[in-house]
Amino acid sequence: MTEEESGTPHWLFGDQLGPHFVDPARGGPHRDAPLLMIEARSVFRRRRFHRAKAHLILSAMRHRAAELGDRVRYVKSDTYRQGLREAVGDAPVTVHHPTSHAALAFVRALPSVRVLPARGFLVTHDAFRNWADDRGTKHLRQEDFYRWVRQTHDLLMDGDRPAGGQWNLDHENRQPPPRGATGLGVPAPYRPRESGIDAEVRSDLDRWSRDGDVEFVGEDAPRGFPATRREALAALRRFVEHRLATFGAHEDAVLAADATMSHSLLSSSLNLGLLDPAECVERAEARWRSGGVPLNSAEGFVRQIAGWREFVWHVYWYFGPRYRAGNALRHHERLPGWFAELSSDATEANCLAHVLAQVRATGWTHHIPRLMILGSFALQRGWEPQAVTDWFHRSFVDGYDWVMVPNVVGMSQYADGGRMTTKPYTSGGAYIDRMSDLCGPCRYKPSVRVGEDACPFTAGYWNLLHRHRDRFERNARMIRAVRGLDRLPDLEELLEQERDRRD
Numbered sequence: 001m002t003e004e005e006s007g008t009p010h011w012l013f014g015d016q017l018g019p020h021f022v023d024p025a026r027g028g029p030h031r032d033a034p035l036l037m038i039e040a041r042s043v044f045r046r047r048r049f050h051r052a053k054a055h056l057i058l059s060a061m062r063h064r065a066a067e068l069g070d071r072v073r074y075v076k077s078d079t080y081r082q083g084l085r086e087a088v089g090d091a092p093v094t095v096h097h098p099t100s101h102a103a104l105a106f107v108r109a110l111p112s113v114r115v116l117p118a119r120g121f122l123v124t125h126d127a128f129r130n131w132a133d134d135r136g137t138k139h140l141r142q143e144d145f146y147r148w149v150r151q152t153h154d155l156l157m158d159g160d161r162p163a164g165g166q167w168n169l170d171h172e173n174r175q176p177p178p179r180g181a182t183g184l185g186v187p188a189p190y191r192p193r194e195s196g197i198d199a200e201v202r203s204d205l206d207r208w209s210r211d212g213d214v215e216f217v218g219e220d221a222p223r224g225f226p227a228t229r230r231e232a233l234a235a236l237r238r239f240v241e242h243r244l245a246t247f248g249a250h251e252d253a254v255l256a257a258d259a260t261m262s263h264s265l266l267s268s269s270l271n272l273g274l275l276d277p278a279e280c281v282e283r284a285e286a287r288w289r290s291g292g293v294p295l296n297s298a299e300g301f302v303r304q305i306a307g308w309r310e311f312v313w314h315v316y317w318y319f320g321p322r323y324r325a326g327n328a329l330r331h332h333e334r335l336p337g338w339f340a341e342l343s344s345d346a347t348e349a350n351c352l353a354h355v356l357a358q359v360r361a362t363g364w365t366h367h368i369p370r371l372m373i374l375g376s377f378a379l380q381r382g383w384e385p386q387a388v389t390d391w392f393h394r395s396f397v398d399g400y401d402w403v404m405v406p407n408v409v410g411m412s413q414y415a416d417g418g419r420m421t422t423k424p425y426t427s428g429g430a431y432i433d434r435m436s437d438l439c440g441p442c443r444y445k446p447s448v449r450v451g452e453d454a455c456p457f458t459a460g461y462w463n464l465l466h467r468h469r470d471r472f473e474r475n476a477r478m479i480r481a482v483r484g485l486d487r488l489p490d491l492e493e494l495l496e497q498e499r500d501r502r503d
């Protein structure tokens with residue numbers, strides 16, 4: 001009789017909440033194995049999380065415990081170690097591979113804990129390692145990985161060819177917002193209704209903060225993201241049926257009055273383990289095959305999940321725990337207090353103020369504001385990448401170590417020196433102006449780089465290129481941009497202006 005068959009307790013972390021984490025047919029615990037969940041207060045003390053994030057995680061854990069009923073022992077303790085001791089003492093426990101280096105090291109160091117394979121991703125660690133080792137290079141590219149996943153998982157394929165004949169439909173998916181529009185005019189995303197469990201969570205969080213035990217940033221508001229499998233499935237269904245069709249074309253566009261555009265808002269459900277990525281991409285593909293959505297939208301969405309999400313997960317493990325400490329550009333500036341506090345009033349840059357206010361209110365904004373406004377600003381100001389990673393981790397409802405480290409250290413801050421992306425993701429105000437309606441009401445002008453009206457992104461962009469000219473000149477994808485510095489008659493003035501910039 002195996003350990004699982006004998007009913008060894010199985011520990012569920014707070015981001016292992018879906019049925020695929022307790023499925024014996026997929027390497028999970030025996031169907032009668034008692035389950036254990038630990039709500040450790042120290043997790044919330046360690047970082048100043050967004051209030052909405054703390055609420056969502058606790059609500060999701062407590063909802064799951066309520067569903068599992070007598071099968072689960074739910075322990076509220078100070079630390080995981082204490083919770084485990086209280087629940088099982090030194091008795092054996094199984095757990096699925098956790099999602100951070102710190103948590104993995106912790107469970108591996110406990111002799112009574114046996115770690116089962118990871119769940120919640122399409123590709124196994126071994127398969128990725130083989131793929132990456134076969135490349136024989138320290139630079140890994142998402143596009144190559146994505147094509148390999150499409151082939152090996154038979155996703156959007158017609159035989160051995162990509163459906164529609166092309167792997168990449170990004171050229172159809174990078175359109176600016178429709179001219180003159182204030183919104184995409186698509187049905188709103190699913191929003192859950194709060195339950196009695198949410199009321200208890202709210203009262204606990206209020207008490208913790210009142211007692212000075214735990215501090216939060218951001219606003220408390222009705223829970224905006226699914227906390228149960230049922231809610232997450234409703235959100236997925238609504239997205240695939242009503243919003244996927246328009247996902248592709250304006251995927252990168254930003255409109256002030258339409259925060260969600262046609263995005264899925266499924267990241268927090270996927271990262272809590274309420275949804276399995278396979279079911280998300282399969283439903284999107286089925287919708288395309290039945291003629292319900294255009295290929296560019298289905299492909300764009302499949303790329304986000306089977307490409308980017310998977311790639312980011314594996315990069316996190318493949319590059320190891322030291323990857324997070326990367327600082328190739330030697331950026332050491334501290335994050336200003338107003339940014340850390342999500343104080344949108346402190347900056348006159350309309351795009352930044354708008355996005356900070358959105359994050360403060362909801363703990364979420366879509367990919368382009370994360371990358372091309374928040375992350376790009378941090379990169380241009382030379383803020384320390386680890387502090388930026390920590391800020392993103394704390395401030396977003398979907399932030400977890402595995403997803404933040406590659407997205408911030410690699411993709412957004414270029415702190416890994418290009419191991420994950422071919423060039424830094426940053427731009428001047430012209431890009432933000434083209435892709436959004438945020439520049440019109442701004443007191444700065446995106447085309448101006450020096451003087452009273454100088455756009456901080458435009459000036460910041462040139463300043464960054466100048467600072468790292470030597471390195472960027474060696475990058476084929478950056479040479480043209482760097483050479484643009486030689487055509488700036490007012491470069492000295494710009495550099496002086498940026499030295500004194502406060503916001």
Ligand SMILES: Cc1cc2nc3c(=O)[nH]c(=O)nc-3n(C[C@H](O)[C@H](O)[C@H](O)COP(=O)(O)OP(=O)(O)OC[C@H]3O[C@@H](n4cnc5c(N)ncnc54)[C@H](O)[C@@H]3O)c2cc1C
Pocket residue numbers: 262263264265266267268270271301304305308309310312365366367368370371375392393396398399400403404407408411412
């Ligand atoms: C600086 C920065 C920080 C980010 N931090 C996070 C984070 O903490 N958690 C997180 O889940 N995503 C993060 N992302 C990726 C992406 O921005 C969010 O997944 C997405 O905006 C969530 O909204 P959505 O569910 O509507 O996504 P959609 O636009 O609808 O995309 C569908 C799904 O694809 C997945 N996805 C797409 N891009 C990525 C990516 N780069 N990495 C991982 N998954 C991806 C997500 O699961 C998402 O739900 C970050 C991106 C950047 C540039």
Ligand code: SF4
Pocket residue numbers: 348349350351352428429430432433438439440442443444445446455456457458
């Ligand atoms: S002008 Fe510059 S600072 Fe103002 S909204 Fe546009 S990009 Fe942002």
